[in-house]
Amino acid sequence: MTEYEKRSAPLTSRSSTPTILEAKESTAPEPPKQPLVPIPPRDPRLINWDGPDDPQNPQNLPRRRKWLVTAVCLTICVNVTFASSAPAAASQAMKEVFGASDEATYGVISCFLLGYAIGPSFWGPGSEFYGRRLVLVSSMVCYTLFFLGQALAQNMASILVTRFFCGFFGVAPLTVCGGVIADVWSAVDRGTAMALFTASVSLGPVFGPIVAGFIASSDVSWRWIYWVMMIYAGFCTAVVFFLLPETYPRIILEKKLKHLQKTDPKSVEGLKADRDLEDWSLQGIMERTLLRPFKMLLLEPILLLITIYMSMVYGVLYGLFEAVPVVFIERRGFTIWQNGLVFISLGLGNLTGATISWFMSRRYAKLVVEWQGFPPPEHRLYAAMIGAPALVIGGFWLGWTGEYASVHWIVPTISLYFLGMSFVCFFNSFLTYIVDTYLMYAASGLASNTILRSLVAAAFPLFTTQMYHNLGVNWASTLIAFIAVLLAPMPFLFFRYGARIRMKSKFAPCMDLKIAAARKEAGNQDTA
Known part of the structure; x- marks a missing residue:
């Protein structure tokens, strides 16, 4: 479902804004008796939820489960933004070891952010085609592995190249997690989760210089800054793998359709998934x-x-x-x-x-x-x-x-x-x-x-x-x-x-x- 569909749903289902009963429970008043603006209904040819209380609808997850999903998103967003700034503390050490110029050491952060700039064009559409979970798990695995190239690098070029790919894969949570939060929280309840999400994106770069500063000032090698980032990234990858379910409604409904086509084909005869009605040619994707x-x-x-x-x-x-x-x-x-x-x-x-x-x-x-x-x-x-x-x-x-x-x-x-x-x-x-x-x-x-x-x-x-x-x-x-x-x-x-x-x-x-x-x-x- 698009954001438009989810925001439109209060007129027909519980997949977005709450009903009047729910609104009372959330201390919001009843809506005024005003004429409704016609909103295009969901295409009847498309598979849909089994009523407003369908347990497969991510917006019907128990509140504790919603906060767990939100906490996973916050954790990985802090991690990938932490990695964007932490190496700044190792600039002087890398300059001495590799004989690099000042501009090359500044590039350690810039190359990571360049990956940030290119990655969203892949991970945003990828999450809509393959689902949030698959994109986040696969990107976090690749993001973690590229830290090896930085921790074991023998020259500055290796660090810059692997930093770019870390940024390219690491931006996936920043691109996708906002959608995950929108998937599980209604527009009424989303404010707190989005405020925490925004804070996590800004807190990560702040923690980077603090943690890396202590490592760079200790007796261990500057390479431990990268090892610590890799260990932290590996932990976050495991958290995503074990605790994050699929939350994108279109993918869930598509899996539901495929399951019913195998178990009860007559019940879904003539129904399609969202992607079946979209243009997936190269021109359409571009x-x-x-x-x-x-x-x-x-x-x-x-x-x-x-x-x-x-x-x-x-x-x-x-x-x-x-x-x-x-x-x-x-x-x-x-x-x-x-x-x-x-x-x-x-x-x-x-x-x-x-x-x-x-x-x-x-x-x-x-x-x-x-x-x-x-x-x-x-x-x-x-x-x-x-x-x-x-x-x-x-x-x-x-x-x-x-x-x-x-x-x-x-x-x-x-x-x-x-x-x-x-x-x-x-x-x-x-x-x-x-x-x-x-x-x-x-x-x-x-x-x-x-x-x-x-x-x-x-x-x-x-x-x-x-x-x-x-x-x-x-x-x-x-x-x-x-x-x-x-x-x-x-x-x-x-x-x-x-x-x-x-x-x-x-x-x-x-x-x-x-x-x-x-x-x-x-x-x-x-x-x-």
């Missing part, structure tokens, strides 16, 4: 996987502006792994492990951002019921309105306190708290805004967003250190802060004018606008 994301990026101003903003924010996050050592190691004489501890402030900011995002999403349960499952997506932007000024504050704060060694180290450290908070607020707001805006095209919108911001993030570590050396910590951070100032009004402008922009979109269904128009027309008829 349209859905490669062409549509870039077409949307070029034609959709909302998606383009959000992607530019998030790319800058994502670039700043990974640029910090090269900028923070300039502030604390070069200016203040911190050791590698002390420099890693500084990122705790960034992590605390991430947790605060997740809390803000969760708090802001609490009212969304009421809106889902009021709007028949399709609230205005602009209500997702409240956390981003807090994150926008926080990014500006953090940028200026880091620049003008980090430059001077006479300023106590705790002062620039606090600036990282505001930066960390802004990251999670942005990601949670804008990613869910993209999903709610484009519905059945959300996967393509998210793919284009992931590809572009990963490319930008891959570039940032290559020039961040030089920028901070040439401009100074004060002016380099001020440059980033000024860019943040220019982009800061965006969530406020989208909240005010987003509906008007969506009306002209070729990909946004605008169900909320259709519902509002139907209610207005019904009101005019009652008045007449």
